[in-house]
Amino acid sequence: MKRIKLPTGLCDEFGIVAEQRDILSQQLLAAFRHKGYTRIATPLLEQEKLFQNYELKDQMYKFTDADGRSLVLRPDLTLPIARFLANNNVSLPRKFYYLGEKFSIGQQFMGQRNELTQAGVELVGFNSIKAEIECLLIIHWINRQFLNNQLTIELGDAQLVTKVLSNLNISATKQAAIATALFAKNFPRYQELIKGFITNPLYPFLKKWPRLFGSVEGIEDELADVQLPSLAKPIVANLLKLAKFVQHNFADQQVIIDLSSAVPQKYYTGVIFKAYMAQINNYVISGGRYDQLLANFQQKSEAAVGLGINIDLLTKLSNPPLAEKNKLVFAPLQAYPTALKLVNENDNYSLALADNLAGAKQEAATAGMDLITIGGE
DSSP: OOOOOOOTTOOOOOTHHHHHHHHHHHHHHHHHHHTTOEEOOOOSEEEGGGGTTSTTGGGOOEEEOTTOOEEEEOSOSHHHHHHHHHHSOOOSSEEEEEEEEEEOOOOTTSOOOSEEEEEEEEEESOOSTHHHHHHHHHHHHHHHHHSTTOOEEEEEETTHHHHHHGGGOOOHHHHHHHHHHHHTTOHHHHHHHTGGGTTSTTHHHHHHGGGOEEOHHHHHHHHTTSOOOTTTHHHHHHHHHHHHHHHHHSTTOEEEEETTOOOSSTTOOSEEEEEEOTTOSSOSEEEEEOTTGGGGTSSSOOOEEEEEEEHHHHHHHHOOOOOSOOEEEEOOGGGHHHHHHHHHHOTTEEEOOOSSHHHHHHHHHHHTOEEEEOSOO
């Protein structure tokens, strides 16, 4: 019989890896539940139009249902929650938590996974900066609990690049080109694009902009002798304030600022945050404020901040310990009452189903369990 391979970008999980992911997921869900968050779960399939206004179009797995509607495997978990809140009379403000799979088609031959497990929170109905601080506190807790304080928090703002570039009186096409080079840290291309602004009062800032990435103190030193656009000043001041709060209140938490940070998703409207580890080419956690998202589905918008946790990456980096080694109990049928009593009294005991002791030994070896025998053969 021919072997059937999985589609590109998907993989099976088995044994210890699958168990570790379950253990870590349950620890996170229990933590959110104990903090009074409300659990929310949305379907894996959604209508394609839910995602059509966002930069996800070419990344989606698409289907057509019996009524001819275009459906997709969800490529994002925040948008379905926004759809749910718009369609249901849920009292706000409220803190939600979730766990689920999302699917996004990556570039072929790049070795990327197209299916990811994500946990996260959505704090909906909160205008205060306290919501951002809550998310940063969660990141700090995950850092201490699972990663031995190796995570760095990176702070940025979704509106900063737009606010700065709008002061240059250039076309949208030119603004987009500068933003693309800036986000990619493509210094030669960026320097070429800003040549025409050498007489502009903002040029000293523009020249430094791609390198405005680092500690609070470093950013403040770099900005000391440059002019910021008036619309950008409160944004930068807010980022510095938030970073200093983290420094002063979250012991051992490294925090940096990136004034040219790319936006994780198009719907973000304010502070964005990402958490990463050195030499890991992906973010473990990312999120931010998205105050206008619900306005796409209803007349009234709601202030909101959320974060998503890459469970697959966090499991790989944290390598959570497994529970106590399980025991397999073998007994002939006449001794089964004793075996059943033992299994019922111990959560990590289970019955061997083999017909004889040799088979039970093989069963235990295959499962990686210790064998207990009762009543002989």
